[in-house]
Each structure stands twice: as C-alpha cells, then as structure tokens.
Amino acid sequence: xxxxxxVEGLPRAELTSLLDLSDEFVEVLARPIxxxxxxxxxxxAMLFFEPSTRTRMSFERAAKALSADTMSFSPGxxxxxxxxxxxxxxxxxxxxxxxxxxxxHASTGAPWRIAEWTGLxxxxxxxxxxxxxxxxxxDALTIRQHFGNLEGLQVAIVGDIRHSRVARSNxxxxxxxxxxxxLVAPKxxxxxxxxxxxxxxAAAIDEVLDSDVIYLLRIQKERGGASxxxxxxxxxxxxxxxxxxxxxxxxxxxxxxxxxxxxxxEIAPEVADHPxxxxxxxxxxxxxxxMAVLFRLLGGEADDV
Amino acid sequence: xxxxxxLKGGQVVGPGGVADADVxxxxxxxxxxxxxxxxxxxxDCNGALVGPGFVDVHVHFREPGQEWKEDIETGSRAAAAxxxxxxxxxxxxxxxxxxxxxxxxxxxxxxxxxxxxxxxAGAITLARGGTHLAHLDELWAAGVRLFxxxxxxxxxxxxxxxxxxxxxxxxxxxxQHAEDRTLTLGAHMHEGAVSARxxxxxMPALAEEAIIMRDLALVELTGVRYHVQHVSTAGTVxxxxxxxxxxxxxxAEVTPHxxxxxxxxxxxxxxxxxxxxxxxTESDVMAVREALGSGVIDVVGTDHAPxxxxxxxxxxxxxxxxxIGLETAAAVVNEMVPLxxxxxxxxxxxxxxxxxxxxxxxxxxxxxxPANLVVFAPEVSWTPHHFASRSENSPFKGRRMKGRVLATxxxxxxxxxxx
Numbered sequence: 082x083x084x085x086x087x088v089e090g091l092p093r094a095e096l097t098s099l100l101d102l103s104d105e106f107v108e109v110l111a112r113p114i115x116x117x118x119x120x121x122x123x124x125x126a127m128l129f130f131e132p133s134t135r136t137r138m139s140f141e142r143a144a145k146a147l148s149a150d151t152m153s154f155s156p157g158x159x160x161x162x163x164x165x166x167x168x169x170x171x172x173x174x175x176x177x178x179x180x181x182x183x184x185x186h187a188s189t190g191a192p193w194r195i196a197e198w199t200g201l202x203x204x205x206x207x208x209x210x211x212x213x214x215x216x217x218x219x220d221a222l223t224i225r226q227h228f229g230n231l232e233g234l235q236v237a238i239v240g241d242i243r244h245s246r247v248a249r250s251n252x253x254x255x256x257x258x259x260x261x262x263x264l265v266a267p268k269x270x271x272x273x274x275x276x277x278x279x280x281x282x283a284a285a286i287d288e289v290l291d292s293d294v295i296y297l298l299r300i301q302k303e304r305g306g307a308s309x310x311x312x313x314x315x316x317x318x319x320x321x322x323x324x325x326x327x328x329x330x331x332x333x334x335x336x337x338x339x340x341x342x343x344x345x346x347e348i349a350p351e352v353a354d355h356p357x358x359x360x361x362x363x364x365x366x367x368x369x370x371x372m373a374v375l376f377r378l379l380g381g382e383a384d385d386v
Numbered sequence: 387x388x389x390x391x392x393l394k395g396g397q398v399v400g401p402g403g404v405a406d407a408d409v410x411x412x413x414x415x416x417x418x419x420x421x422x423x424x425x426x427x428x429x430d431c432n433g434a435l436v437g438p439g440f441v442d443v444h445v446h447f448r449e450p451g452q453e454w455k456e457d458i459e460t461g462s463r464a465a466a467a468x469x470x471x472x473x474x475x476x477x478x479x480x481x482x483x484x485x486x487x488x489x490x491x492x493x494x495x496x497x498x499x500x501x502x503x504x505x506x507a508g509a510i511t512l513a514r515g516g517t518h519l520a521h522l523d524e525l526w527a528a529g530v531r532l533f534x535x536x537x538x539x540x541x542x543x544x545x546x547x548x549x550x551x552x553x554x555x556x557x558x559x560x561x562q563h564a565e566d567r568t569l570t571l572g573a574h575m576h577e578g579a580v581s582a583r584x585x586x587x588x589m590p591a592l593a594e595e596a597i598i599m600r601d602l603a604l605v606e607l608t609g610v611r612y613h614v615q616h617v618s619t620a621g622t623v624x625x626x627x628x629x630x631x632x633x634x635x636x637x638a639e640v641t642p643h644x645x646x647x648x649x650x651x652x653x654x655x656x657x658x659x660x661x662x663x664x665x666x667t668e669s670d671v672m673a674v675r676e677a678l679g680s681g682v683i684d685v686v687g688t689d690h691a692p693x694x695x696x697x698x699x700x701x702x703x704x705x706x707x708x709x710i711g712l713e714t715a716a717a718v719v720n721e722m723v724p725l726x727x728x729x730x731x732x733x734x735x736x737x738x739x740x741x742x743x744x745x746x747x748x749x750x751x752x753x754x755x756p757a758n759l760v761v762f763a764p765e766v767s768w769t770p771h772h773f774a775s776r777s778e779n780s781p782f783k784g785r786r787m788k789g790r791v792l793a794t795x796x797x798x799x800x801x802x803x804x805x
Contacts, residue, residue: 166696166699166700167700167701167704168696168699168700186701187703188701188702188703188704189584189585189586189655189701189702189703190584190655190701190702190703191701193655194655194700194701209584209585209586209703210585210586211584211585211586212585243585244585245585246585249583249585272582272583272585273577273578273581273582273588274577274578274579274581274582275582276579277579
C-alpha cells in the first residue's frame, strides 16, 4: 500500500485485514500506557485545507499513539492566504521532512494530486464530496464490533448523500463487506445517477425503520445541502430520526452518525444519547483505524505493536 | 519569405476528388497546377493531400490582457503549425473586444505577425456583461462578422433579441456559447454517472440544449444568422438538424476534444480534461462524430484555450477551463471521423470560409487563387510533446496521433514546415 486514497475497488480481504489490524490497536488503546513505538522517528503532517475537529485530532492521536511526530497546517494562518499554490505548500511541507501526509481538501481529487506532486504516502482525510476512506473503516469496524460481521446486515444511510464523501466511502465499504445498503433522501439530496451503485433507495425514513443500522448524515450547508430543501422542518418530518420513529425500530438495531450532529434535525437529542447510538464508539474507533492505516503505510514492524 | 516554389508530388484536393499534381505558387497566388512543374524551391509532399488552408472559427489568443497564456504571435504560430491560415479570435480578452478600435488592434496585430489571418470576433454585449449591446456598428466596420460573448451565454432573451434584430440588418452572425448558468452553478463537468461517483456537481446536457431551444425561436423571429458554438450533446445535434430542416439560417461547430473523449476521462481528475462545455457521454461523442460526418455540424472549431502550466497544476475544481487544440485538430478529426478528403477539407476549411465570407481562404485550388494552403499527410503518425503555443494544456500531449500537417502556406509564404 503506497497511499490510502479511496475504499472504492478495495477487495474484501484487504478491508478485512485492515479491520483486523485495527482490532489490535483497539487493544493497544485500552492499555494503561496506550502507546507503541512502531513509528518512532517518523513524521506525519496534517494538511487540512478544510475545517475539521474530529478527523484531524483523531489522526494526531493515532500518529502519537504510534510514537510518530506530527506537524500541522491550517489554511487560515498559512502562506495559502498569501497566495501560495497548493503544490508549493505541499512541496514545502515535504521539504521539512514529512514522511506521510494526511490531506483534507474541498476539491475532489486534491489528495491524488498531492500524492503525485510529492511522491509521499498520502492518506485521504476527505476530498470534496468524493471519498473519506478512514471514516468508512471506522464505521465498518464499529458495526463489526457490534454485530460480529457485516454480512447480511440491512444498513440504511439517510440524509444528504449527494454532498457526502462519508456516504460514498461507506457504500463501497459496507457493500464489499456483505451488507445491503439502502439510501434514503429526497431526490435533491441523492446523487444524480445511481446506475451501477450497489444500493437500494427509499423515499422516506419510515420505510427503513426495520434496518439493522440507520446511519444518519448531516445536511451539508457548506456544500449547498440546505438550499435544495424547502425547509428543515419539512426535512425532519420525512427524514428525521425522531424519538417516535426510534421507538418503532427493533431493539437489536443501532443508530450511527459521523458527526458533527445537528440535534433536532436529522437526529433527535434523546436518540443521540441512547445506549443504542454508536456515536461514541465510532469516534473511539477512529483512532484505532487511523493507527492501522498509518502503520501499514509507513511500514511499522508487527513486533512493535 | 520566399515568393516562389512548387509543392511537389502531392494529391491536390478539389471538389470532385483528388488528383496527383504539383502546385506552383508565385507572388502569393497559385499560378499553375500540373505534373512535372519545376522551380528553384521545391517542397516535397510525398503523396500527402494538398488543399485549402484550414479555417478555425473559434480560438482564444488571450491578447490583449492575458499574454502569459498566449498572445497573437504565439497563437499564430500554433495556428500555422496546425495547418490553419485563418482564425477567429474570441472576444473574451481583457478588455473584451466590444468596440471598433479593439477589433482593429487584434486584426492589425495578426497582420503584423503575418502567419495567419486573425479575424476578431466581437462581443455581443458591452464588456460581455450581458446587459447592454456592444458597439456593433463599429465592430462591423472594423471587419467583425461573427459576434459572441463566448465564455458565457447571452442569458437575457430581451438583450439577445435586440442583438439579433440589429445584426440581421447587417448580415452579422450571432454565435452562442450555450450554457444556462442557473443549471450549471458550481459545476465543472458533465452531470451523469461519473460526476455522481466523484461527488462533483454536474452540468446537465439540458443546460446547453435549453439555451439553443430558446435561441432558435428567436432566430425564427428575427431571421438572423445563428451559429452554435462547440456542440457537445446529441440533443443539440438534433436541434440543429431540425432547425436546418426548417430552413433556419443556422450553422454549428464541434471541437476536436468533443469528438475524441467522453466524461469517463474525468475519473482521473486531471485538469487537462477540464473545459466548458464539458466532455459528455459516449453516445454524445458518437452523435457529434456522425453529425460532422453528415454535415449537420458544418465546421470544426478548436476552442483553442491556452492556460499556463501552473494554472492547470491544481485540483480539478480549481483549474481554469479550456484546452489548446490548434496543433492537433486536423489529426483528431482525421482519426475520429471517417471523412473522405473532400469532406475533410470542406469541414476544416471551405465551410468555415463560407460561413465568415472569406474570399481568400477555403477556396479549392486553381490558378489565380490566393495561396492559402496546407499539406496534410493523413497516414503519418506522430506524438505531440511540445507545442508552438505558449501553453501546453493539451489532453493530446503524449498521445500517438494519426495525420500530420507537413506544411502550411499563408499568402504564398511558407509559415510552417514539419521537421
């Protein structure tokens, strides 16, 4: 593995092996001293050209738990605001001695370009509405922990799928691992063409309350998600996971959300805080899967785990 | 520049077909066509086609205002290298070509460079702003025949109708870059399976077709000559075909890149494939190829749109739109559309000259005709690595191509010879 840019096309065996490795890091993180020396002396640079709290902190925590050093970059205070090109920024950070780059960017494909320019291993931390592969891994890991396996599970992804890189990555990962995926959204929030996608669709959340997993997405106001709806209350009435709807779900089912949540819109506050909401395990697992990917990319030795 | 030479051993293309013959050029004109002609200077054609120099109804030479991308001199060199002897330079310069003195600047700079006739297009609206008519009479007096706000549509139907009424008196051509921006906001590629997968906003085919549907109704009302720039969809082909059947004074062009590629090229997210209109579907590509073959699409327009390397070396969304095309156009058309030699020169030269009313270009070869010629070898393969253009933003860079320009003659002077 040279880069980790997308889960599309990643074979089941590869995904499973990454999840197995992640399980080992879950164990590491539960130790009294949750740290291994695997990547001592290596430097991971965080290039987040879009605002991020959880993904960025999660990657930093993962790198540090592997004993790697980290460098951070934020566009607001950087030379990008002085007109420097993305290419020059990336090459500058490479010249400082980064061994791997974690890249988040609003433009589809930006991490691919940076990988091309720098020749360094690049981890895609989210590009436009395209891919967010470590999110897919952490979600798959969370589902696997809860159900033991994704094979045969019914997963409904509800919300702003059109503008969601999380959805695109999760659809690929979940279906590769054997789950059946149903997309639930008004047509204005569905991708314009689903030909060839391994998914079913439904026009209201009430149709998928019998799912094993309901995966909720935020309306992405920053990508134009809100302007394609008549109003948020109308959205809630057809697509919001209200307490009343949650009560109609099976007691074995779970609710997931990649965050940040808009409580009272796509998810009722009581649902978000319910024991069958896996939001917190998702966040915790994020650190483990990012450790696994960094470990794979930077070639850590298995003995160091 | 030499004033006398013989193009030796070529196949001269005429309206009835091709004939093995030499062409004797002297003082800017063809003086004789025949076998065994002699001169001090001989250009060996090795059996290549000898025909009227290509005419491009759609280029961007970026001067004035964006000379770091291209200027009239480097653009003219690119045109000559591509076999062109006349081009129409679009008006989306800085400032836009919306008044007579600006149009004269462009054509005079072209004449100073002297490699190709550079005809300025005129803007339809002031500063291409879409609200007030440009100085249409002045532009006409300065030699402008084709008017376009290219880069943008003229969106306002009322303004477009005024321009059409005004220009129908003069005989000017209203050319439209058809793109309803209310349907393409924030989009950089074709709306379809590929855009959905990449999570990119798409420009639906309808954004092009909706503008043309409306415009054709206005053409019917005003009687103006109307030219559809860079046809990219099967739906547009159908609209143009119907309009012609109804006898409307409509013509259309297609770019080489729309003949060659579909939207699957965007999967690599390489800005070398970013342009408006965007690369469409496979069936759209088939439709435009067929339409150029049948003549529903009259001419090839390269939409040669240079951008500096650094401007394109960014993520796809952030890159400027457009690709260069002059130096590869003839090869692409040769390879993508099965035309006989007569039809090939008709689409690449004769039809463009007729459209623009040029009497020095696009004329079948005979004694007395101005020597604006190209020697084109349809079977010769080559790979473009470097370009005469100041910019190299070509999706054909490094691709093997079939069909090579061996020499270009403009006003009796050799402006390009393949090495």
